[in-house]
Amino acid sequence: MSEDTYKKLAKHLDNLPAGFPATDSGVELRILKQLFTPREAEAAMALTMKPAPPSAVAKRLGADEAEMAQHLESMSKKGLIFRAGKGGRKLYSAAQFVIGIWEYHVNDLSEELIRDVNEYMPFLAKTWENHKTKQLRVVPILKSLSAEMMVTPYEEAENIIKAQSKIVVAPCICRKEQGMLGKECGKLGEACLIFGGSAFFYEENGLGRSISQEEALEILNKGMEEGLVLQPGNSQKPSNICLCCGCCCQILKNLSQLDEPAKAVATNYYAAVDEEHCTACAICEERCQMDAIHIEDVAQVDTARCIGCGLCVPTCDADAIHLVQKDASERCALPKNTVETYMNIARERGMV
Ligand code: SF4
Numbered sequence: 001m002s003e004d005t006y007k008k009l010a011k012h013l014d015n016l017p018a019g020f021p022a023t024d025s026g027v028e029l030r031i032l033k034q035l036f037t038p039r040e041a042e043a044a045m046a047l048t049m050k051p052a053p054p055s056a057v058a059k060r061l062g063a064d065e066a067e068m069a070q071h072l073e074s075m076s077k078k079g080l081i082f083r084a085g086k087g088g089r090k091l092y093s094a095a096q097f098v099i100g101i102w103e104y105h106v107n108d109l110s111e112e113l114i115r116d117v118n119e120y121m122p123f124l125a126k127t128w129e130n131h132k133t134k135q136l137r138v139v140p141i142l143k144s145l146s147a148e149m150m151v152t153p154y155e156e157a158e159n160i161i162k163a164q165s166k167i168v169v170a171p172c173i174c175r176k177e178q179g180m181l182g183k184e185c186g187k188l189g190e191a192c193l194i195f196g197g198s199a200f201f202y203e204e205n206g207l208g209r210s211i212s213q214e215e216a217l218e219i220l221n222k223g224m225e226e227g228l229v230l231q232p233g234n235s236q237k238p239s240n241i242c243l244c245c246g247c248c249c250q251i252l253k254n255l256s257q258l259d260e261p262a263k264a265v266a267t268n269y270y271a272a273v274d275e276e277h278c279t280a281c282a283i284c285e286e287r288c289q290m291d292a293i294h295i296e297d298v299a300q301v302d303t304a305r306c307i308g309c310g311l312c313v314p315t316c317d318a319d320a321i322h323l324v325q326k327d328a329s330e331r332c333a334l335p336k337n338t339v340e341t342y343m344n345i346a347r348e349r350g351m352v
């Protein structure tokens with residue numbers, strides 16, 4: 001009976017835009033069993049991405065409204081579903097597995113859960129290649145942009161931060177879980193910048209702390225110094241910016257396993273080398289998280305691997321590597337907001 005419940009929950013999560021596909025090994029069911037009780041699984045399946053009050057969910061399940069209100073609140077505190085407040089009323093909606101349930105468990109990790117998620121994530125990541133619209137995109141670091149580029153404000157992490165009135169910084173779950181497995185890379189620990197309604201959720205759930213724009217900009221600068229890739233949500237009004245390393249990040253790590261990561265990333269840039277000035281010092285090769293650069297007589301960029309993060313640019317003392325903006329026809333369309341991003345993904349998956 002409960003095995004059946006978890007299979008149904010897995011299917012329910014797979015029917016959300018970001019997906020939760022079934023494997024032959026059933027590792028995804030092992031993950032769900034560690035996270036949800038059967039009763040929580042039943043309630044989660046009664047939710048959609050559209051926020052609803054407890055009364056509506058209780059009606060769907062034929063349950064008592066007051067009990068359901070308590071149950072949903074407890075589930076949202078455990079990071080199994082999403083909670084938003086509107087005019088003093090609490091509304092609940094389904095959380096996707098990634099980005100969502102997994103990240104909400106940053107303070108509640110066990111080795112067993114980490115092992116299972118690490119087994120599952122490469123499988124999940126393969127499906128991201130098929131979505132034209134991505135959940136996250138890569139924006140270049142400011143120091144890699146030149147004045148003549150037509151850069152929109154949505155492509156500059158600094159501008160994204162300056163547009164926020166509520167910012168929370170949370171620990172990076174990818175580096176935390178790798179640390180728990182003894183594979184600590186030592187890079188920035190607090191590296192997930194969360195904005196708006198999601199920031200309130202993170203703060204109320206004790207997943208992060210509220211910070212000023214100035215502190216967020218300091219964290220951004222530190223991340224860039226440490227060679228982290230900037231990955232905001234893929235919309236004009238992103239709800240987050242992740243500062244990611246190629247060694248721990250479940251997204252970058254799995255992307256780098258692909259032959260052509262550039263095809264699986266939303267990016268408008270790639271790097272190019274000025275062969276006359278390159279001294280073959282190989283600093284850019286070390287900075288690149290995607291193994292997109294190798295050194296022959298001079299540095300060579302494999303554009304099929306380059307995700308346009310710009311990290312290789314400011315550390316080149318010879319000014320021999322720069323970013324090139326893709327032609328207008330090749331640039332990614334940026335959804336207006338997160339809802340549009342997920343609607344696009346759902347449409348591309350044939351769900352709507
Ligand atoms: S996506 Fe990036 S910043 Fe976010 S948790 Fe993973 S590595 Fe950390």
Ligand code: SF4
Pocket residue numbers: 273277278279280281282283284285295298299315316317318319320321
């Ligand atoms: S950092 Fe600059 S000079 Fe050194 S190999 Fe790369 S492009 Fe060439």
Ligand code: SF4
Pocket residue numbers: 270271287288289290291292293301305306307308309310311312313
């Ligand atoms: S070559 Fe590597 S470091 Fe440089 S922009 Fe491309 S992915 Fe980033």
